[in-house]
Amino acid sequence: MNDSYYILVKDEQTGPYTLKEMLEQDLDVNTMVLTPGSEEWQEASYVPELFEYFEEQGIYFPTEGNLANFWIRLLAYVIDLFLLSIALSFIARDYVIELSKSFNIENPTPAQSIERFKFSLALFVLLALYSTLCESTPMRGSIGKKLCKLAVVDADGRRLSVGRALLRNFAKILSSLPLNIGFLPILWNERRQGWHDMIAKTYIIRREA
Secondary structure, eight states, rough: OOOOOOEEEEEEEEEOOHHHTTTTTTTOTOOOEEEETTOSSEEEOOOGGGGGHTTTTTOOOOOOOOOOOHHHHHHHHHHHHHHHHHHHHHHHHHHHHHHHHTTTTTOOOOOOOOHHHHHHHHHHHHHHHHHHHHHTTOOOHHHHHHHTEEEEEEEOOOOOHHHHOOOHTHHHHHHHTTTTTGGGGGGTTTTTOHHHHHHHHHEEEEEOO
């Protein structure tokens, strides 16, 4: 029975290797691998038995089985919003209290409406920058996502660059308008992506730790 693996190194086939021997070859996600019983070469990122190897390196591939659903993502968002609100109440307590009073007015004045808009915009920008910072660090996600055991990754399972994380979070403007419709595809999309995820080519996965 053929249980040998082969890999391409500088376009040259090397092997055969046992699985253990192959794992000692300093594989990359783009390393081309020929698995036992297969006649087609494929990237290492598509070989299931290598997933654990890459996870040890901090690479979490998005798969059908680990994509996060809408509800756990919503819970993580609510947690982040709650934590951010607490932070704002300490940083700008008097302003938040005064503004909250105007939100209870049924017919606000133009000045109050402008203040509401400015506050909502500032909150969005602050949340976007906070998420960008967290997603581009080894945390791979905000505190809310961390507590819900979620991680934001690219198609190769890698941590997001600052640029991609920034694109993802500011693209939420499109997902938010109108009526947050851009978040709804997460409910039925096979890849569990909102519009902002599609734009940035990112995924949110569940992980064990």
